[in-house]
Every structure is written in C-alpha cells, then in structure tokens.
Amino acid sequence: MKKSVILLVILMLFISGCSVKKNEVTKIRDLEFTVLKEEEIPEEFKAMIEENKTKECKLTYVDNGYLYICVGYGEQSTSGYSIQVKELYLTENSIYMDTTLIGPKKDENVSQVLTYPYIVIKTEFVDKNVVFE
Numbered sequence: 001m002k003k004s005v006i007l008l009v010i011l012m013l014f015i016s017g018c019s020v021k022k023n024e025v026t027k028i029r030d031l032e033f034t035v036l037k038e039e040e041i042p043e044e045f046k047a048m049i050e051e052n053k054t055k056e057c058k059l060t061y062v063d064n065g066y067l068y069i070c071v072g073y074g075e076q077s078t079s080g081y082s083i084q085v086k087e088l089y090l091t092e093n094s095i096y097m098d099t100t101l102i103g104p105k106k107d108e109n110v111s112q113v114l115t116y117p118y119i120v121i122k123t124e125f126v127d128k129n130v131v132f133e
Contacts (some may be wrong), residue, residue, distance in 0.1 A: 027125045028090045033123040035085070042068065042122050053116040067125045071132065072118030074100045080104025081117040087133075088123065095126060098133040 041049070045061040049070050052059065057072040070085065086098040099119060104110045 010092055025091050025094075026098065027093050027096075028092065031088045031090055031095065031123045031126075033085070033088050033121040036068075036120045040122075045070070045120070047118070053118060057118070058130075061121055062125055065125050067095075067123050067130075068119055068120060069123070069130055070120045071097070071099045072116065074116065076115045077118060078104060078110040078112055079115050080108050080110040080113060081115060083117055083119040083120065085121060088121065090126060090128070094129050094131045096131050096133060097121075 040044070041123065042061065042063050044064070045059070045068050048059055048061065049057070049072065054075050055072075056074045057070065059072075061068040061070075069088075073081070081104065082102045083127055084100050086100055088095070088097050090096075091122040094121055101117060
C-alpha cells in the first residue's frame with residue numbers, strides 16, 4: 001500500500017509538470033540619462049523628495065515626456081557622500097536602475113553634519129515600471 005501511494009505521488013508530480021522557472025532579465029538596450037542639479041528638478045518632484053529624504057527612497061515622476069527617477073539613501077552623519085548610477089536599462093517588461101552609495105574617502109575632510117544623499121536622473125519616458133536593484 002505504501003509503495004502504491006508513493007508511486008501515485010511521484011506520478012502526480014510528473015504529470016503536473018512541476019518545475020522551477022528562473023526569471024531571466026534580458027536587456028534590450030541601455031537608456032541614456034542626465035543627472036540633474038537641484039534647480040533642474042521639477043518643483044512637484046522636488047517636494048516629494050523633500051518629504052521622503054530622511055529615509056531610503058525610490059521615487060519616479062513623469063512630466064513633459066520625460067521620466068524622472070530619484071534614489072535616496074536616507075540620513076547620513078557626515079558630508080562627502082556621492083551616488084553612482086551603475087546601470088539604467090530597458091527590458092521587455094521594465095526599466096532597471098542600479099545605483100550605489102559611495103562614502104567619503106578616508107583622507108577626505110568631512111563635516112559632522114546630517115546629510116541626505118540622493119540622485120535624480122532624467123530619461124526618456126517609457127511606459128514601464130522601474131525596478132530598483
């Protein structure tokens with residue numbers, strides 16, 4: 001009886017096509033972008049950033065045919081931080097953005113002041129969700 005039950009379970013798994021599907025992301029193309037200065041950020045988006053800057057944030061905004069993307073790294077205890085955009089690319093279903101926070105160099109003079117490093121980029125509008133890596 002036990003062998004029959006085990007064989008039945010194995011058969012059911014085999015028939016049901018039980019498999020593991022790996023999500024592969026295929027890059028269609030890189031997206032060109034511009035890193036914006038604070039005065040170039042649309043006012044409405046700037047207000048959204050201001051509301052969220054004390055914590056890590058990932059925001060998007062669409063205006064006049066452009067997509068604006070902000071990645072913020074929250075409150076830091078010193079000055080001297082910068083952010084690098086490692087990748088911004090289009091896939092069939094999404095836009096992928098990968099950034100990294102770069103801390104101050106060991107020999108760099110930093111101020112002991114709270115800072116809120118964030119980056120805002122402007123790119124062409126593509127009607128897809130943004131995935132932050």
